[in-house]
Amino acid sequence: xxxxxxxxxxxxxxxxxxxxxxxxxxxxxxxxxxxxxxxxxxxxxxxxxxxxxxxxxxxxxxxxxxxxxxxxxxxxxxxxxxxxxxxxxxxxxxxxxxxxxxxxxxxxxxxxxxxxxxxxxxxxxxxxxxxxxxxxxxxxxxxxxxxxxxxxxxxxxxxxxxxxxxxxxxxxxxxxxxxxxxxxxxxxxxxxxxxxxxxxxxxxxxxxxxxxxxxxxxxxxxxxxxxxxxxxxxxxxxxxxxxxxxxxxxxxxxxxxxxxxxxxxxxxxxxxxxxxxxxxxxxxxxxxxxxxxxxxxxxxxxxxxxxxxxxxxxxxxxxxxxxxxxxxxxxxxxxxxxxxxxxxxxxxxxxxxxxxxxxxxxxxxxxxxxxxxxxxxxxxxxxxxxxxxxxxxxxxx
Numbered sequence: 001x002x003x004x005x006x007x008x009x010x011x012x013x014x015x016x017x018x019x020x021x022x023x024x025x026x027x028x029x030x031x032x033x034x035x036x037x038x039x040x041x042x043x044x045x046x047x048x049x050x051x052x053x054x055x056x057x058x059x060x061x062x063x064x065x066x067x068x069x070x071x072x073x074x075x076x077x078x079x080x081x082x083x084x085x086x087x088x089x090x091x092x093x094x095x096x097x098x099x100x101x102x103x104x105x106x107x108x109x110x111x112x113x114x115x116x117x118x119x120x121x122x123x124x125x126x127x128x129x130x131x132x133x134x135x136x137x138x139x140x141x142x143x144x145x146x147x148x149x150x151x152x153x154x155x156x157x158x159x160x161x162x163x164x165x166x167x168x169x170x171x172x173x174x175x176x177x178x179x180x181x182x183x184x185x186x187x188x189x190x191x192x193x194x195x196x197x198x199x200x201x202x203x204x205x206x207x208x209x210x211x212x213x214x215x216x217x218x219x220x221x222x223x224x225x226x227x228x229x230x231x232x233x234x235x236x237x238x239x240x241x242x243x244x245x246x247x248x249x250x251x252x253x254x255x256x257x258x259x260x261x262x263x264x265x266x267x268x269x270x271x272x273x274x275x276x277x278x279x280x281x282x283x284x285x286x287x288x289x290x291x292x293x294x295x296x297x298x299x300x301x302x303x304x305x306x307x308x309x310x311x312x313x314x315x316x317x318x319x320x321x322x323x324x325x326x327x328x329x330x331x332x333x334x335x336x337x338x339x340x341x342x343x344x345x346x347x348x349x350x351x352x353x354x355x356x357x358x359x360x361x362x363x364x365x366x367x368x369x370x371x372x373x374x375x376x377x378x379x380x381x382x383x384x385x386x387x388x389x390x391x392x393x394x395x396x397x
Contacts (some may be wrong), residue, residue, distance in 0.1 A: 002028075003297065004070045005289040006061050006100075010080030010134020010158040011036050011261055012205055013057040016289050017068050020297060027290070029068055032205065033057060034257035037080060037134070038158055045085040051093050054081075059098045066308070073306040076103045076292055078110050080134030080158055101304035101313045105288065107152025109301075111138035113291030114203050115150070118142065118284050124199040125280075130272055131204045131287065132265050134158035139191060142201065151189050155181075157206060157261040157268070169251075169263045175242050178264060182271045194277035203287040206265045209255035211283040213237060213262060216254050227283035231273055234281065238266040 006015045017029035035057050040050025058075060065073050075094070081087060082104045091102040105113065114131050119142060121127050127142040135156045141149035155163075164174050164181070202210070211227050214220065217240065218233045241247050241263045251259050258265075273281060295301035304315045 001072075002068065002070045003293055004061075004065045004068075004073045005293050006058065006073065006075045007289050008035070008054060008057075008075070008077045008081050008102075009205060010038070010156065011257060013054075013061065014205065014289065015061045015064070016293070017065070017070055018293055025293070025297070029064075031061065031064060033060070036257070036260060037084075038161060038260055041084070043085070046081075046090055051090055054090060055094055055097050058094050058100055062098055062100060062306070071308055073100060073308070074103065074292065074296060074303050075100045075306075076105050076288070076303070078105050078133055078288060079107060079136035079154075079156060082106070083135045083159075095313065099311075099313050100306045101315050103303040105292070107136050107138060107154075108150055110136070110288055111140045111150040111152055113288045113295065114138055115140045115142065115291065116294050117286040117288070117291035118201055118203060121199070121201045121282065121284070124201075124282070126197045127199040127201055128197040128276065129201045129203060130207075130269070132157060132202075132206050132268055133204060134261070137268065141197075151191060153185050153189055155185060157264045160264050160268070161260060165264070168260060169247070170242065170267065172242050175263075175267045178267050179271050182268050183275075186272070186275065191275070193275055197276045197278065199280040199282065200273060200276060200278045202269065202281065202283045205287075206258060206261055207283050208285060209258040209262050210237075210265060210269065212254050213241070213250060216250065227285075229281040229283065231278055231281060234266075234273070235270055238270045241266050 004017045014032040122142040129140040131138040133156045137153040139151045
Protein backbone atom coordinates (compact mmCIF):
# COMPACT_ATOMS: atom_id res chain seq x y z
CA UNK A 1 0.00 0.00 0.00
CA UNK A 2 1.42 3.39 -0.98
CA UNK A 3 0.48 6.64 0.71
CA UNK A 4 1.38 10.21 -0.13
CA UNK A 5 1.10 13.38 1.93
CA UNK A 6 1.41 16.80 0.29
CA UNK A 7 1.93 19.90 2.44
CA UNK A 8 1.35 23.49 1.30
CA UNK A 9 3.53 25.89 3.29
CA UNK A 10 4.42 29.58 3.00
CA UNK A 11 7.35 29.09 0.62
CA UNK A 12 6.92 25.69 -1.03
CA UNK A 13 4.75 22.67 -1.63
CA UNK A 14 6.35 19.40 -0.55
CA UNK A 15 5.46 15.74 -0.84
CA UNK A 16 6.42 12.38 0.59
CA UNK A 17 5.48 8.93 -0.71
CA UNK A 18 5.62 6.02 1.72
CA UNK A 19 5.44 2.28 1.18
CA UNK A 20 3.62 0.60 4.04
CA UNK A 21 3.49 -3.02 5.11
CA UNK A 22 2.52 -4.75 8.34
CA UNK A 23 5.81 -4.01 10.12
CA UNK A 24 7.04 -0.57 9.08
CA UNK A 25 6.66 2.44 6.84
CA UNK A 26 9.44 3.41 4.45
CA UNK A 27 9.67 6.83 2.78
CA UNK A 28 10.45 5.99 -0.85
CA UNK A 29 10.15 9.43 -2.48
CA UNK A 30 10.44 13.09 -1.51
CA UNK A 31 9.80 16.14 -3.62
CA UNK A 32 9.53 19.89 -3.11
CA UNK A 33 8.86 22.85 -5.37
CA UNK A 34 9.04 26.56 -4.66
CA UNK A 35 5.75 28.38 -4.06
CA UNK A 36 6.13 31.67 -2.17
CA UNK A 37 2.62 32.74 -1.11
CA UNK A 38 3.93 36.20 -0.18
CA UNK A 39 4.14 37.01 -3.90
CA UNK A 40 0.43 36.34 -4.42
CA UNK A 41 -1.24 37.98 -1.44
CA UNK A 42 -3.83 40.70 -2.03
CA UNK A 43 -4.10 42.12 1.47
CA UNK A 44 -4.86 39.09 3.63
CA UNK A 45 -6.36 37.06 0.77
CA UNK A 46 -4.68 34.90 -1.84
CA UNK A 47 -5.13 36.39 -5.32
CA UNK A 48 -6.72 34.47 -8.20
CA UNK A 49 -3.24 34.06 -9.69
CA UNK A 50 -2.06 32.67 -6.35
CA UNK A 51 -4.96 30.20 -6.28
CA UNK A 52 -4.01 29.11 -9.82
CA UNK A 53 -0.42 28.54 -8.65
CA UNK A 54 -1.58 26.38 -5.73
CA UNK A 55 -3.87 24.35 -8.01
CA UNK A 56 -1.10 23.86 -10.59
CA UNK A 57 1.35 22.70 -7.91
CA UNK A 58 -1.13 20.20 -6.44
CA UNK A 59 -2.01 18.88 -9.92
CA UNK A 60 1.68 18.42 -10.74
CA UNK A 61 2.32 16.44 -7.56
CA UNK A 62 -0.82 14.39 -8.10
CA UNK A 63 0.63 13.47 -11.52
CA UNK A 64 3.77 12.24 -9.78
CA UNK A 65 1.64 10.16 -7.41
CA UNK A 66 0.03 8.48 -10.43
CA UNK A 67 3.42 7.62 -11.93
CA UNK A 68 4.61 6.25 -8.58
CA UNK A 69 1.55 4.04 -8.11
CA UNK A 70 0.22 5.81 -5.01
CA UNK A 71 -3.05 4.44 -3.60
CA UNK A 72 -4.10 7.18 -1.16
CA UNK A 73 -3.21 10.89 -1.20
CA UNK A 74 -3.65 13.33 1.70
CA UNK A 75 -3.28 17.07 1.13
CA UNK A 76 -2.67 19.22 4.22
CA UNK A 77 -2.10 22.91 4.87
CA UNK A 78 -0.58 24.48 7.94
CA UNK A 79 -0.78 28.03 9.29
CA UNK A 80 0.58 29.90 6.25
CA UNK A 81 -2.40 28.95 4.06
CA UNK A 82 -4.90 28.40 6.87
CA UNK A 83 -4.54 32.00 8.08
CA UNK A 84 -5.50 33.72 4.80
CA UNK A 85 -8.97 35.25 4.56
CA UNK A 86 -10.15 33.17 1.58
CA UNK A 87 -8.89 29.76 2.70
CA UNK A 88 -12.25 28.08 1.95
CA UNK A 89 -12.20 29.44 -1.62
CA UNK A 90 -8.68 28.06 -2.12
CA UNK A 91 -9.74 24.64 -0.79
CA UNK A 92 -12.81 24.59 -3.05
CA UNK A 93 -10.72 25.53 -6.11
CA UNK A 94 -8.20 22.77 -5.42
CA UNK A 95 -10.98 20.21 -4.93
CA UNK A 96 -12.96 21.25 -8.02
CA UNK A 97 -9.97 21.36 -10.35
CA UNK A 98 -7.83 18.47 -9.10
CA UNK A 99 -10.27 16.30 -7.14
CA UNK A 100 -8.02 16.45 -4.07
CA UNK A 101 -9.62 17.59 -0.78
CA UNK A 102 -7.65 19.92 1.50
CA UNK A 103 -7.22 19.28 5.24
CA UNK A 104 -6.45 22.27 7.48
CA UNK A 105 -4.09 21.44 10.36
CA UNK A 106 -4.31 23.74 13.39
CA UNK A 107 -1.28 24.80 15.42
CA UNK A 108 -1.68 22.22 18.18
CA UNK A 109 -2.13 19.40 15.67
CA UNK A 110 0.86 20.64 13.66
CA UNK A 111 3.07 20.56 16.77
CA UNK A 112 1.81 17.10 17.68
CA UNK A 113 2.56 15.79 14.17
CA UNK A 114 6.09 17.19 14.53
CA UNK A 115 6.36 15.41 17.89
CA UNK A 116 5.16 12.06 16.52
CA UNK A 117 7.68 12.22 13.67
CA UNK A 118 10.59 13.17 15.95
CA UNK A 119 9.89 11.60 19.34
CA UNK A 120 12.99 9.39 19.08
CA UNK A 121 14.98 12.56 19.82
CA UNK A 122 13.72 12.33 23.40
CA UNK A 123 16.86 10.27 24.03
CA UNK A 124 18.73 13.60 23.98
CA UNK A 125 19.13 15.53 27.20
CA UNK A 126 16.20 17.90 27.86
CA UNK A 127 15.14 18.14 24.21
CA UNK A 128 12.62 20.58 22.73
CA UNK A 129 11.33 20.67 19.18
CA UNK A 130 11.19 23.97 17.26
CA UNK A 131 9.29 24.38 13.96
CA UNK A 132 9.58 27.87 12.44
CA UNK A 133 6.82 28.10 9.86
CA UNK A 134 5.39 30.80 7.64
CA UNK A 135 2.56 31.94 9.90
CA UNK A 136 3.14 30.02 13.12
CA UNK A 137 5.92 28.66 15.32
CA UNK A 138 5.52 25.39 17.17
CA UNK A 139 7.41 24.31 20.30
CA UNK A 140 7.03 20.84 21.78
CA UNK A 141 8.78 19.37 24.83
CA UNK A 142 10.19 16.06 23.58
CA UNK A 143 11.01 14.90 27.08
CA UNK A 144 7.33 15.02 28.11
CA UNK A 145 5.39 11.79 27.79
CA UNK A 146 3.19 11.98 24.72
CA UNK A 147 4.33 15.50 23.86
CA UNK A 148 2.07 16.99 26.53
CA UNK A 149 3.76 20.41 26.59
CA UNK A 150 2.95 22.00 23.22
CA UNK A 151 2.88 25.67 22.29
CA UNK A 152 1.79 27.17 18.99
CA UNK A 153 2.69 30.85 18.52
CA UNK A 154 0.59 32.90 16.11
CA UNK A 155 3.44 34.36 14.04
CA UNK A 156 6.06 33.07 11.60
CA UNK A 157 8.50 34.22 8.94
CA UNK A 158 5.73 35.30 6.53
CA UNK A 159 3.85 37.39 9.10
CA UNK A 160 7.12 38.86 10.42
CA UNK A 161 8.13 39.86 6.89
CA UNK A 162 4.82 41.61 6.33
CA UNK A 163 5.02 43.35 9.70
CA UNK A 164 8.66 44.46 9.86
CA UNK A 165 10.56 44.10 6.56
CA UNK A 166 10.38 46.76 3.84
CA UNK A 167 12.53 45.00 1.21
CA UNK A 168 13.38 41.39 0.46
CA UNK A 169 15.62 40.74 3.47
CA UNK A 170 15.70 42.35 6.92
CA UNK A 171 18.39 44.86 7.83
CA UNK A 172 19.98 45.16 11.28
CA UNK A 173 17.37 47.61 12.61
CA UNK A 174 14.45 45.49 11.37
CA UNK A 175 16.10 42.42 12.94
CA UNK A 176 16.14 44.18 16.33
CA UNK A 177 12.41 44.81 16.08
CA UNK A 178 11.80 41.19 15.04
CA UNK A 179 13.82 39.93 18.02
CA UNK A 180 11.98 42.22 20.44
CA UNK A 181 8.61 41.10 19.07
CA UNK A 182 9.60 37.40 19.28
CA UNK A 183 10.80 37.75 22.88
CA UNK A 184 7.52 39.41 23.84
CA UNK A 185 5.52 36.60 22.22
CA UNK A 186 7.64 33.91 23.89
CA UNK A 187 7.17 35.58 27.27
CA UNK A 188 3.42 35.87 26.77
CA UNK A 189 3.17 32.18 25.84
CA UNK A 190 5.05 31.19 28.99
CA UNK A 191 7.98 29.64 27.14
CA UNK A 192 10.64 28.83 29.78
CA UNK A 193 14.08 30.38 29.90
CA UNK A 194 17.61 29.09 30.39
CA UNK A 195 18.06 25.76 32.14
CA UNK A 196 14.86 24.05 30.98
CA UNK A 197 16.20 22.69 27.67
CA UNK A 198 19.69 21.65 26.56
CA UNK A 199 18.90 20.36 23.04
CA UNK A 200 16.86 22.10 20.35
CA UNK A 201 15.61 19.96 17.44
CA UNK A 202 14.84 22.16 14.42
CA UNK A 203 12.27 20.83 11.92
CA UNK A 204 10.70 22.10 8.71
CA UNK A 205 11.92 23.27 5.32
CA UNK A 206 13.26 26.55 6.72
CA UNK A 207 15.32 24.56 9.23
CA UNK A 208 16.84 22.46 6.44
CA UNK A 209 17.67 25.63 4.49
CA UNK A 210 19.32 27.14 7.58
CA UNK A 211 21.42 24.02 7.99
CA UNK A 212 22.52 24.07 4.34
CA UNK A 213 23.53 27.73 4.74
CA UNK A 214 25.33 26.90 7.99
CA UNK A 215 27.20 24.01 6.35
CA UNK A 216 28.28 26.23 3.45
CA UNK A 217 29.27 29.15 5.68
CA UNK A 218 31.01 27.12 8.39
CA UNK A 219 32.51 24.51 6.09
CA UNK A 220 30.57 21.57 7.56
CA UNK A 221 29.99 18.32 5.68
CA UNK A 222 26.39 18.15 4.49
CA UNK A 223 26.64 14.60 3.19
CA UNK A 224 27.73 12.62 6.24
CA UNK A 225 26.81 12.40 9.89
CA UNK A 226 24.09 14.07 11.91
CA UNK A 227 22.87 17.54 11.00
CA UNK A 228 24.09 19.49 14.01
CA UNK A 229 25.10 23.13 14.53
CA UNK A 230 27.34 24.92 17.00
CA UNK A 231 25.60 27.92 18.56
CA UNK A 232 28.57 30.29 18.25
CA UNK A 233 29.03 29.45 14.56
CA UNK A 234 25.29 29.74 13.95
CA UNK A 235 25.29 33.16 15.62
CA UNK A 236 27.98 34.29 13.15
CA UNK A 237 25.88 32.99 10.27
CA UNK A 238 22.81 34.87 11.56
CA UNK A 239 24.84 38.09 11.76
CA UNK A 240 26.18 37.49 8.25
CA UNK A 241 22.65 37.06 6.90
CA UNK A 242 21.88 40.54 8.24
CA UNK A 243 25.07 42.44 7.52
CA UNK A 244 27.24 40.41 5.14
CA UNK A 245 28.00 41.98 1.77
CA UNK A 246 27.51 38.71 -0.07
CA UNK A 247 24.53 37.48 1.96
CA UNK A 248 22.22 37.45 -1.08
CA UNK A 249 24.74 35.45 -3.11
CA UNK A 250 25.08 32.90 -0.32
CA UNK A 251 21.30 32.43 -0.12
CA UNK A 252 20.86 32.32 -3.91
CA UNK A 253 23.64 29.74 -4.24
CA UNK A 254 22.38 27.46 -1.46
CA UNK A 255 18.64 28.06 -0.82
CA UNK A 256 17.22 30.48 -3.43
CA UNK A 257 13.59 29.56 -2.66
CA UNK A 258 14.13 30.85 0.89
CA UNK A 259 15.42 34.31 -0.07
CA UNK A 260 12.55 36.01 1.78
CA UNK A 261 12.56 33.79 4.84
CA UNK A 262 15.99 32.55 6.01
CA UNK A 263 17.18 35.91 7.38
CA UNK A 264 14.07 36.24 9.54
CA UNK A 265 14.20 32.55 10.52
CA UNK A 266 17.83 32.96 11.60
CA UNK A 267 16.87 35.87 13.89
CA UNK A 268 14.04 33.85 15.47
CA UNK A 269 16.17 30.71 15.84
CA UNK A 270 19.05 32.63 17.45
CA UNK A 271 16.59 34.27 19.86
CA UNK A 272 15.20 30.88 20.91
CA UNK A 273 18.64 29.24 21.17
CA UNK A 274 19.88 32.04 23.37
CA UNK A 275 16.76 31.96 25.56
CA UNK A 276 17.25 28.26 26.27
CA UNK A 277 21.04 28.41 26.50
CA UNK A 278 21.05 25.53 24.01
CA UNK A 279 24.04 23.21 24.20
CA UNK A 280 23.05 21.04 21.23
CA UNK A 281 21.28 22.10 18.02
CA UNK A 282 20.08 19.30 15.76
CA UNK A 283 18.21 19.57 12.44
CA UNK A 284 15.69 16.87 11.50
CA UNK A 285 14.39 16.10 8.02
CA UNK A 286 11.15 14.69 9.46
CA UNK A 287 8.20 16.94 10.19
CA UNK A 288 4.47 17.46 9.82
CA UNK A 289 3.96 15.23 6.77
CA UNK A 290 5.66 12.22 8.35
CA UNK A 291 3.82 12.70 11.64
CA UNK A 292 0.45 13.17 9.93
CA UNK A 293 0.96 9.99 7.91
CA UNK A 294 1.76 8.00 11.07
CA UNK A 295 -1.39 9.29 12.76
CA UNK A 296 -3.84 8.61 9.89
CA UNK A 297 -2.49 5.13 9.16
CA UNK A 298 -2.69 4.25 12.85
CA UNK A 299 -6.32 5.44 12.97
CA UNK A 300 -5.50 8.24 15.43
CA UNK A 301 -6.39 11.02 12.97
CA UNK A 302 -9.05 11.24 10.27
CA UNK A 303 -8.64 13.27 7.13
CA UNK A 304 -10.21 13.59 3.69
CA UNK A 305 -8.17 11.99 0.92
CA UNK A 306 -8.05 11.14 -2.77
CA UNK A 307 -8.57 7.46 -3.61
CA UNK A 308 -6.71 6.62 -6.84
CA UNK A 309 -8.46 3.26 -7.29
CA UNK A 310 -11.90 4.91 -7.19
CA UNK A 311 -10.60 8.07 -8.91
CA UNK A 312 -12.55 10.25 -6.48
CA UNK A 313 -12.16 12.22 -3.25
CA UNK A 314 -13.29 10.64 0.01
CA UNK A 315 -14.56 13.53 2.12
CA UNK A 316 -15.59 13.50 5.76
CA UNK A 317 -19.25 14.40 6.44
CA UNK A 318 -18.18 17.35 8.61
CA UNK A 319 -16.04 18.73 5.78
CA UNK A 320 -18.79 18.38 3.17
CA UNK A 321 -21.25 20.17 5.46
CA UNK A 322 -18.79 23.00 6.16
CA UNK A 323 -18.07 23.44 2.47
CA UNK A 324 -21.72 23.91 1.55
CA UNK A 325 -22.42 26.22 4.50
CA UNK A 326 -19.38 28.42 3.87
CA UNK A 327 -17.82 27.58 7.24
CA UNK A 328 -14.19 26.45 7.65
CA UNK A 329 -13.79 22.68 7.32
CA UNK A 330 -12.55 20.82 10.37
CA UNK A 331 -9.35 18.78 10.16
CA UNK A 332 -10.83 15.85 12.11
CA UNK A 333 -14.27 14.30 12.45
CA UNK A 334 -16.11 11.10 11.72
CA UNK A 335 -14.61 8.97 8.98
CA UNK A 336 -16.84 8.37 5.97
CA UNK A 337 -17.70 4.78 5.04
CA UNK A 338 -15.34 4.69 2.02
CA UNK A 339 -12.52 6.04 4.20
CA UNK A 340 -13.17 3.44 6.89
CA UNK A 341 -13.16 0.68 4.28
CA UNK A 342 -9.86 1.93 2.86
CA UNK A 343 -8.22 1.82 6.28
CA UNK A 344 -9.33 -1.72 7.08
CA UNK A 345 -11.02 -3.16 10.11
CA UNK A 346 -8.14 -3.76 12.54
CA UNK A 347 -6.88 -0.87 14.61
CA UNK A 348 -7.11 1.68 11.82
CA UNK A 349 -4.44 -0.13 9.78
CA UNK A 350 -4.65 0.24 6.01
CA UNK A 351 -6.35 -2.53 4.12
CA UNK A 352 -4.25 -4.72 1.85
CA UNK A 353 -4.05 -3.58 -1.73
CA UNK A 354 -6.96 -5.18 -3.60
CA UNK A 355 -5.19 -5.37 -6.93
CA UNK A 356 -2.92 -3.56 -9.34
CA UNK A 357 -4.32 -0.40 -10.84
CA UNK A 358 -4.77 -0.74 -14.59
CA UNK A 359 -2.73 1.39 -16.97
CA UNK A 360 -6.02 2.63 -18.39
CA UNK A 361 -7.12 3.93 -14.97
CA UNK A 362 -3.78 5.61 -14.47
CA UNK A 363 -4.09 7.32 -17.81
CA UNK A 364 -7.58 8.59 -17.03
CA UNK A 365 -6.44 9.97 -13.66
CA UNK A 366 -3.48 11.75 -15.22
CA UNK A 367 -5.57 13.19 -18.06
CA UNK A 368 -8.14 14.69 -15.68
CA UNK A 369 -5.69 16.71 -13.65
CA UNK A 370 -4.94 19.53 -16.04
CA UNK A 371 -8.61 20.32 -16.82
CA UNK A 372 -10.36 23.29 -15.29
CA UNK A 373 -14.08 22.98 -14.61
CA UNK A 374 -16.63 25.59 -13.56
CA UNK A 375 -16.67 26.04 -9.78
CA UNK A 376 -18.75 23.52 -7.85
CA UNK A 377 -19.31 23.01 -4.18
CA UNK A 378 -17.51 20.07 -2.57
CA UNK A 379 -20.86 18.31 -2.11
CA UNK A 380 -21.53 18.47 -5.86
CA UNK A 381 -18.07 17.13 -6.64
CA UNK A 382 -18.68 14.11 -4.42
CA UNK A 383 -22.19 13.49 -5.86
CA UNK A 384 -20.81 13.78 -9.40
CA UNK A 385 -18.06 11.27 -8.67
CA UNK A 386 -20.51 8.79 -7.12
CA UNK A 387 -22.96 9.16 -10.02
CA UNK A 388 -20.17 8.49 -12.49
CA UNK A 389 -19.19 5.36 -10.60
CA UNK A 390 -22.81 4.02 -10.63
CA UNK A 391 -23.19 4.68 -14.39
CA UNK A 392 -19.94 2.85 -15.04
CA UNK A 393 -21.21 -0.20 -13.07
CA UNK A 394 -24.51 -0.21 -15.04
CA UNK A 395 -22.73 -0.09 -18.39
CA UNK A 396 -20.42 -2.94 -17.35
CA UNK A 397 -23.36 -5.11 -16.26
